[in-house]
Amino acid sequence: MPFDLHKTVVLVGMMGAGKTAVGTVVARKLGVPFLDLDGEIEAASNLTIAELFARYGEEYFREKETQVLSRLLEDPPHILSTGGGAYMFARNRRVIAQKGGVALWLQAELNLLWARVRYKSTRPLLQTEDPYGTLKALHDKREPIYAMAPLRVRSFSNYTVDDMAKQVVTSLARHPDILSVQQPKAKSDAR
Numbered sequence: 001m002p003f004d005l006h007k008t009v010v011l012v013g014m015m016g017a018g019k020t021a022v023g024t025v026v027a028r029k030l031g032v033p034f035l036d037l038d039g040e041i042e043a044a045s046n047l048t049i050a051e052l053f054a055r056y057g058e059e060y061f062r063e064k065e066t067q068v069l070s071r072l073l074e075d076p077p078h079i080l081s082t083g084g085g086a087y088m089f090a091r092n093r094r095v096i097a098q099k100g101g102v103a104l105w106l107q108a109e110l111n112l113l114w115a116r117v118r119y120k121s122t123r124p125l126l127q128t129e130d131p132y133g134t135l136k137a138l139h140d141k142r143e144p145i146y147a148m149a150p151l152r153v154r155s156f157s158n159y160t161v162d163d164m165a166k167q168v169v170t171s172l173a174r175h176p177d178i179l180s181v182q183q184p185k186a187k188s189d190a191r
Helices: 019-030 037-045 049-072 090-098 110-117 131-146 161-173
Strands: 003-005 009-012 034-036 079-081 102-107 151-154 179-181
Touching: 003 019, 003 161, 009 019, 019 034, 019 079, 019 161, 034 037, 037 049, 049 090, 090 102, 102 161, 110 131, 151 161, 161 179
Parallel strands: 009 079, 009 102, 034 079, 102 151
Antiparallel strands: 003 179
């Protein structure tokens, strides 16, 4: 079934919510590009996110994040995953709205997030004495901000990535200003 995506869908949520995995499948289902904000920042700066933080600090990184986000929202509609902290900043929420994007929160319970990230060494924020406590604190602080997203799709432990992608597409299709389904053209009755 062909789709027309009218707005860039910006996936927001905690680390482990599935923004990249689900976003990739959603983009494939809709026939649009998938972009990862952190990946685009790294490509633009020729540095990893960790290197940017270490060399220039969080304030510099957040400034670059907003610049790259703004630039990507000028592209034709696509699926864009963000780092867990991007949506925390009001200026990023404003940019998404002003540039015609729409934020969609992939909401996952704390225990599901923990099950997904607990053994990953690629989560610098969790390299602490108490990684679960750190994750819980981030979760508790960020959920009220993520809840500002106009759209929300809940994740469950028994959902596959494809199940989640289908839920996202269904959620988007409820909003024809975001995603419309192209109707098959009726065959003409040529005699």
